[in-house]
Amino acid sequence: MPAVQETVDRVRRIDVDQYRYGFETLIESEKAPKGLSEDIVRFISEKKNEPAWMLEWRLEAYRRWLTMTEPTWARVHYPKIDYQDLYYYAAPKPKKTLSSIDEIDPEILKTYEKLGIPLREVAILEGVEPPPGGEPSEQRKIAVDAVFDSVSVATTFQKELKKAGVIFMPISEAIREHPELVRKYLGSVVPTSDNFFATLNSAVFSDGSFVYVPPGVRCPMELSTYFRINERNTGQFERTLIIADKGSYVSYLEGCTAPQRDENQLHAAVVELIALDDAEIKYSTVQNWYPGNSEGLGGIFNFVTKRGDCRGANSKISWTQVETGSAITWKYPSCILRGDNSRGEFYSIAISNGYQQVDSGTKMIHLGKNTSSRIISKGIAAGKSQNTYRGLVTAHRKATGARNYTACDSLLIGDKCGAHTVPYVEAKNSSATFEHEATTSKISEDVLFYCVQRGLSQEEAVGLVVNGFVKDVLQQLPMEFAVEAQKLISISLEGSVG
Amino acid sequence: MALLEVKDLQVRVEDREILHGLSLTVNPGEVHAIMGPNGSGKSTLSHVIAGKPGYEVTGGQILFRGEDLLEMEPDERAAKGVFLAFQYPVEIPGVATMNFLRTALNAQRKARGESEYSTPDFLKKVREVSKSLNIPQDMLKRGVNVGFSGGEKKRNEILQMALFEPSLCILDEMDSGLDIDALRIAADGVNALRSLERAMVVITHYQRLLNYIVPDYVHVMAKGSVVKTGGKELALQLEESGYAQFEDA
Ligand SMILES: Nc1ncnc2c1ncn2[C@@H]1O[C@H](COP(=O)(O)OP(=O)(O)OP(=O)(O)O)[C@@H](O)[C@H]1O
Ligand SMILES: [Mg+2]
Numbered sequence: 001m002p003a004v005q006e007t008v009d010r011v012r013r014i015d016v017d018q019y020r021y022g023f024e025t026l027i028e029s030e031k032a033p034k035g036l037s038e039d040i041v042r043f044i045s046e047k048k049n050e051p052a053w054m055l056e057w058r059l060e061a062y063r064r065w066l067t068m069t070e071p072t073w074a075r076v077h078y079p080k081i082d083y084q085d086l087y088y089y090a091a092p093k094p095k096k097t098l099s100s101i102d103e104i105d106p107e108i109l110k111t112y113e114k115l116g117i118p119l120r121e122v123a124i125l126e127g128v129e130p131p132p133g134g135e136p137s138e139q140r141k142i143a144v145d146a147v148f149d150s151v152s153v154a155t156t157f158q159k160e161l162k163k164a165g166v167i168f169m170p171i172s173e174a175i176r177e178h179p180e181l182v183r184k185y186l187g188s189v190v191p192t193s194d195n196f197f198a199t200l201n202s203a204v205f206s207d208g209s210f211v212y213v214p215p216g217v218r219c220p221m222e223l224s225t226y227f228r229i230n231e232r233n234t235g236q237f238e239r240t241l242i243i244a245d246k247g248s249y250v251s252y253l254e255g256c257t258a259p260q261r262d263e264n265q266l267h268a269a270v271v272e273l274i275a276l277d278d279a280e281i282k283y284s285t286v287q288n289w290y291p292g293n294s295e296g297l298g299g300i301f302n303f304v305t306k307r308g309d310c311r312g313a314n315s316k317i318s319w320t321q322v323e324t325g326s327a328i329t330w331k332y333p334s335c336i337l338r339g340d341n342s343r344g345e346f347y348s349i350a351i352s353n354g355y356q357q358v359d360s361g362t363k364m365i366h367l368g369k370n371t372s373s374r375i376i377s378k379g380i381a382a383g384k385s386q387n388t389y390r391g392l393v394t395a396h397r398k399a400t401g402a403r404n405y406t407a408c409d410s411l412l413i414g415d416k417c418g419a420h421t422v423p424y425v426e427a428k429n430s431s432a433t434f435e436h437e438a439t440t441s442k443i444s445e446d447v448l449f450y451c452v453q454r455g456l457s458q459e460e461a462v463g464l465v466v467n468g469f470v471k472d473v474l475q476q477l478p479m480e481f482a483v484e485a486q487k488l489i490s491i492s493l494e495g496s497v498g
Numbered sequence: 499m500a501l502l503e504v505k506d507l508q509v510r511v512e513d514r515e516i517l518h519g520l521s522l523t524v525n526p527g528e529v530h531a532i533m534g535p536n537g538s539g540k541s542t543l544s545h546v547i548a549g550k551p552g553y554e555v556t557g558g559q560i561l562f563r564g565e566d567l568l569e570m571e572p573d574e575r576a577a578k579g580v581f582l583a584f585q586y587p588v589e590i591p592g593v594a595t596m597n598f599l600r601t602a603l604n605a606q607r608k609a610r611g612e613s614e615y616s617t618p619d620f621l622k623k624v625r626e627v628s629k630s631l632n633i634p635q636d637m638l639k640r641g642v643n644v645g646f647s648g649g650e651k652k653r654n655e656i657l658q659m660a661l662f663e664p665s666l667c668i669l670d671e672m673d674s675g676l677d678i679d680a681l682r683i684a685a686d687g688v689n690a691l692r693s694l695e696r697a698m699v700v701i702t703h704y705q706r707l708l709n710y711i712v713p714d715y716v717h718v719m720a721k722g723s724v725v726k727t728g729g730k731e732l733a734l735q736l737e738e739s740g741y742a743q744f745e746d747a
Binding site for chain 1 (some may be wrong): 548549550551552571572573576577581582584587588589590591592593598601602603605606609641658662
């Protein structure tokens with residue numbers, strides 16, 4: 001069929017080779033010896049000057065991990081990972097103890113500059129990059145925690161946030177400075193025994209961000225963490241812990257990139273969110289790890305456990321994710337709706353291209369009364385990729401009046417890719433109302449031709465149609481990042497353009 | 499020089515020949531009507547001129563101002579001034595009409611090496627044109643053609659035509675689905691665009707449209723080629739006698 005052939009030819013040109021963040025930073029780094037053992041766990045803990053309780057916690061997780069097996073239920077295929085052939089700790093060698101941003105290794109500063117991440121405390125207007133020649137706006141500020149391989153290299157706006165009572169710092173620091181908070185909440189949403197990758201993370205996590213927003217405080221700026229994997233053969237295991245105390249609000253965003261390499265790299269993060277009474281957490285992710293090349297060589301294995309606990313009444317947690325990177329994505333940001341009247345939301349755009357495999361979705365666990373949840377998932381598959389939405393919605397016996405609305409739409413570009421929807425629904429009480437809608441469509445030749453007849457190039461047409469398809473979710477992102485995400489979506493799909 | 503010259507065009511779709519040696523010459527300033535029974539190949543001709551994928555041209559030529567149109571990508575043809583108002587305009591969910599109009603217009607201008615419209619200039623222009631076509635502003639905020647009535651979709655096509663100011667306008671059954679008032683408004687919109695430089699090819703089943711848009715030539719298409727050409731009175735004759743005489747030929 002000539003019309004289909006045309007699309008196939010177009011899609012063949014659409015590949016993942018245009019990854020723009022694939023450069024490597026050449027700096028001296030300090031690594032733990034390869035492999036995993038109790039000694040390595042001790043090494044990491046010691047490097048971080050951790051208290052004894054933290055080491056114990058890690059060791060317990062490590063022993064647990066030894067008894068576990070890697071999960072195989074997801075629709076993803078990859079060669080066996082040799083956990084003894086990885087580095088579990090890599091840190092840029094500090095010249096001395098840093099007291100200000102000007103003392104950070106210029107190579108690292110340059111890296112973040114190239115990535116468009118502001119490590120200086122400047123306000124920004126649109127996108128993470130200030131507009132060329134544009135004045136930075138006074139109103140919009142974003143605090144950044146920059147994590148480079150296993151360590152946090154800079155956290156901006158800490159002083160200003162402190163004035164508001166907000167704690168935003170690397171988790172390694174929080175363990176030392178706010179042990180009472182960390183001990184109370186760490187592992188309280190994702191227990192050390194949760195799953196193979198989360199347990200591994202608990203044993204060897206290196207750094208990540210810690211946020212505490214005190215009662216009644218609306219965090220005065222967007223918080224963000226920017227993760228960068230640089231070292232070769234190094235796993236990245238970050239740990240993020242966010243606590244929104246009663247009546248508080250925080251919006252947090254994470255971004256991630258990695259150099260282009262032929263071998264796969266493991267990224268197994270854990271994110272825990274806790275919202276107490278009347279608190280709200282908005283967590284957004286723009287995930288752009290290196291996806292591998294157009295032959296499917298290299299790329300990040302993104303095996304991540306993210307869970308939010310709406311612990312208090314009337315609390316709300318909202319996950320928004322734009323997933324364009326990684327060779328394999330295995331992640332299900334979830335909400336435990338424990339507090340009465342609590343609400344969970346999951347908005348997702350997952351784009352797969354080349355040989356990428358995505359198995360992602362969410363779990364909404366309704367435990368409290370009159371809890372509600374909403375799931376909007378947009379999967380886009382191109383090239384030879386496989387894109388699966390996997391979701392679970394359950395209502396406990398006591399979760400009377402639980403409500404869920406789920407809409408999963410998949411868009412296929414070309415005919416060598418696949419989209420799959422695997423919803424699990426379980427209502428253990430009769431007053432729950434769960435609605436589920438799902439569609440799968442091919443990008444329409446007629447729609448593309450309509451756009452092209454009006455003067456758009458084929459690539460622009462695909463970008464426009466896809467951006468229209470994901471619009472409901474894009475609108476959920478903080479304004480600055482929506483612009484960035486929109487660009488990213490077009491880049492991930494446009495072969496020759498961009 | 500002729501604006502459009504279709505010479506002995508042969509077109510196949512999936513191994514079936516649909517157009518068998520069709521010829522048509524359109525000069526600047528002229529209005530041509532194409533009539534003919536269902537399935538005679540009218541839309542196929544318009545698609546091939548616009549460059550829709552899926553058609554195989556097995557013979558003949560299409561020249562646009564003397565240039566080989568078949569060598570050009572469809573978006574290039576659009577930028578050169580070929581506009582097709584579709585018989586069945588598609589919906590593009592999530593893409594606001596206003597945004598679409600602007601993206602398309604600027605893409606065309608960029609391809610021609612012209613500067614992009616500034617926001618105020620663009621808005622002014624859209625407001626003018628949409629007003630003359632009786633298109634409410636809030637319709638432009640909705641997704642392209644999403645939830646538009648049949649008549650609204652057709653008016654949206656004319657709106658784009660007026661905005662892009664193409665030199666060749668092909669209108670494929672713009673009258674289908676329009677009520678009497680809407681037909682008049684749309685036809686007025688088309689007539690307003692008639693000029694010495696611009697040509698129109700109007701595909702229709704109904705003589706009535708040609709009372710509003712008066713053609714210089716009427717062509718009868720049957721079974722994949724033009725079987726008769728005449729003046730506007732030919733449309734009236736067809737209304738009387740139907741297509742049977744051509745179909746048996
Ligand atoms: N993609 C296609 N695959 C198979 N046959 C096709 C295709 N497109 C058009 N045809 C056939 O070509 C012939 C001409 O179709 P076309 O749409 O051009 O007719 P038309 O004159 O515009 O008809 P109408 O007046 O109903 O709009 C028809 O027999 C149609 O079935
Ligand atoms: Mg037709």
